[in-house]
Amino acid sequence: MRKYSLSLPKVTLFLIAMVMMLVASTGYAVTYKDITLDAESQKCVDCHEKERIAPKVHDQYAESAHAQNGIGCLDCHSAEASDFDAYTKKGHPVVASHPTPKDCATCHEQEVEEHTKSKHAYPFWLYAAADRAVFEPIVGTKQGCENCHNLSAMWPDGSVGECDICHSKHSFDVSLARNPNTCGECHLGPDHPQKEIYYESKHGNIFAAKGKDWDLSYNSSEVDRIPIEAPVCSTCHMDAVPGTSVKSTHNVSERLAWEAQAPWSYRTIWFEEELGTWEKKAERMKTVCKTCHAPTFIDEYILVYDLVNLQYNEIRRQFVYWTKKYESLGLIKVLKDKIVATGEEKQFSNTVLNASWYTAASELMYNSWHHEGRRFRMGSAMAAADYVQWHGIWELQHNLQAMIAWGAERGVEEAKKIYESDSPAKFFTYKLYDFPGSLFSIVTAEQFNVPALYKIIPDYWEKAKANVEQAYKKELITEDAWNLWMARYDNLDKYLGKEYPPHPIYDAYDKRRVKELNLNDPKTPLYKAVHIDLPSPSPADELIK
Structure with missing residues (x-):
């Protein structure tokens, strides 16, 4: 485990908080120039600015909860020289070029453990035959399948996944992670079109109409009720249900009772010893539904x-x-x-x-x-x-x-x-x-x-x-x-409706159907449309004479 500890004086944290409050009230974006950086992080920023290496990430970082809480660059990017992603050059400290969930677990241990036990972390190549690389060129799958399935990437340090697939680096914005369009980066298309399905549903329709005004940064474990009108993806699959025993989780499998993506649908026993039977998983999902439905x-x-x-x-x-x-x-x-x-x-x-x-x-x-x-x-x-x-x-x-x-x-x-x-x-x-x-x-x-x-x-x-x-x-x-x-x-x-009397609207529309759709009556609209009898031949008529 990489270890690096930085702490900021309380006055510095207070100043950062004041800056963030100012931004919230004025609407201006925060940049790294608006916050006080610790000495090591300032060195990182100065070098990146001087060399023009991804300078925009510093502004993204400045808007993050990490910056607000005094988490510096090396808290995430520290490394030992023997680490698989260690990077250095003359005059440059050893840093991690690619922080992994193991690094995130230093602070977010529960979330990482939950993700590791979820279907998001499932190594799909154990399930999918390797012949996919026989049927199509591998260069395609590297920007195709792998682009999403890196959510289950297995790293040399023993960790699984890539947190920034949902929590975009370097802002790690909860609002962005909770937005259905983030899930829709992967859950779309002909094989798993949850994004399109969501937007077709009443849930997604409400979000499309009103979601721009919703604050998605809430902590579901700290509210009395879900503060949005309709569910987003995380509401059903990850968020806590206020007033119930259903807690927030990064294990998206905790509420899934069917394996409905598999060649055969079957009841899930995924981590059954910890998550319970499929019946218990179904009850968790029903508890979510009861927030809004009878x-x-x-x-x-x-x-x-x-x-x-x-x-x-x-x-x-x-x-x-x-x-x-x-x-x-x-x-x-x-x-x-x-x-x-x-x-x-x-x-x-x-x-x-x-x-x-x-x-x-x-x-x-x-x-x-x-x-x-x-x-x-x-x-x-x-x-x-x-x-x-x-x-x-x-x-x-x-x-x-x-x-x-x-x-x-x-x-x-x-x-x-x-x-x-x-x-x-x-x-x-x-x-x-x-x-x-x-x-x-x-x-x-x-x-x-x-x-x-x-x-x-x-x-x-x-x-x-x-x-x-x-x-x-x-x-x-x-x-x-x-x-x-x-x-x-x-x-x-x-x-089946057999105990009820004939519906008056049915009779009214049946009469209208006869009036409009009778192909034997030259006066009906359908007859006129079908028998228009245009005088001009089609351009292809000459080809088939």
């Missing part, structure tokens, strides 16, 4: 999220099935080669994980987990309907049908039978979960327009009940969740 709403919402994860698994099961079948028939080949240095044969692909990359079926297999499958589940977790639907389940359905069609086109008999069928059942080669009624209200529209699946699948709700009950027996949902599901099932007609 318990009944929360229980129903979480149940549907559970069912989304379970439904994804059944779709995933089909991709695994078809991929293994195609491999057994020689249509997909596992990539193998010899390691140059040792001569040993190495398998560079895994059928279940990435399906060997190079065929259309391989891409469908991979993306249906890593892209669409994640979006389906994550959209459900964070209340983004478009990601559950069009970016999620719709794309998964399309991918599965394309996967079957790929085999049918290559003569796979089982795939041909499904592909050539004219029954809507062809779209559901997997088993189904469902939840009686609507999540947010009792919807009466179903008495007029019953979903097709209810019509074409015999004993639909009995089948759904059997599947949900099996999930309960296998301890994938709680007893409370199962009882909640059964309460709806026992009142099925009510939750």
Whole structure:
């Protein structure tokens, strides 16, 4: 552990505090010239200014809580000559060019320990196959995957992670770390679009409209209630919940009950001996939700999220099935080669994980987990309907049908039978979960327009009940969740809207639909739009004569 201790006189700290108060009242930015530096830090600043080496960092430092509390440059940048990042030159003291979490732990021991035990610190290359570097050039991954996954970097000094990925050096501003856009530097894009999902949700919409006026620098452990109108990322995953036993944490896994980014959704046992069971993690998250939402709403919402994860698994099961079948028939080949240095044969692909990359079926297999499958589940977790639907389940359905069609086109008999069928059942080669009624209200529209699946699948709700009950027996949902599901099932007609009279608005709009959309009546707007009969030929008409 690097050790370097600096202390400033109380009068100096008072002057620094006065400067910061002045800045707050006037709006002018603090620079290093506005604060009193200790002698060693002044040497650092003078040299950097003279040599013009990153001089702006001194102003960032001047605005930091570190500067306000008398933490100098060498408190973070001290080093021994034997340290892996030791830097010096003639007349220059030995300093650390890259402080690590071990350095931060000198003052922030609990935060570093919590981060080290979180999924943020999980070394993803233990989970992800090394063949990613076979499929794409390594120079791309160094500014791609690694740019975010350095959050789990393993340093020679034994520490893990990079604190300044969230706490931007050298200001280490809590407001910046708490801003959803900071999380969104990594949590965005086709494979984990939490930033886009958040901004689509009501939570994110409120932040986008009003967040510029929020002070995000608060300490959640010291307030009576969360002082912002809607949650930011840290509210749900890290902040304390005032008035409850849920404490603030840098372990973002403490409240996650599903591994919803993995190829299969499964209940988390991550550091279970310390963090408790997945049920306890789910209760922590529910405690956060109760800050703003009613318990009944929360229980129903979480149940549907559970069912989304379970439904994804059944779709995933089909991709695994078809991929293994195609491999057994020689249509997909596992990539193998010899390691140059040792001569040993190495398998560079895994059928279940990435399906060997190079065929259309391989891409469908991979993306249906890593892209669409994640979006389906994550959209459900964070209340983004478009990601559950069009970016999620719709794309998964399309991918599965394309996967079957790929085999049918290559003569796979089982795939041909499904592909050539004219029954809507062809779209559901997997088993189904469902939840009686609507999540947010009792919807009466179903008495007029019953979903097709209810019509074409015999004993639909009995089948759904059997599947949900099996999930309960296998301890994938709680007893409370199962009882909640059964309460709806026992009142099925009510939750399907069948106990209510015809809705007057439905009849009014039905009459308007007939008036507007009748293609047999030349007077309707739709008929006129379809039968406009333009006189001029298209430019391509001459090409196809």
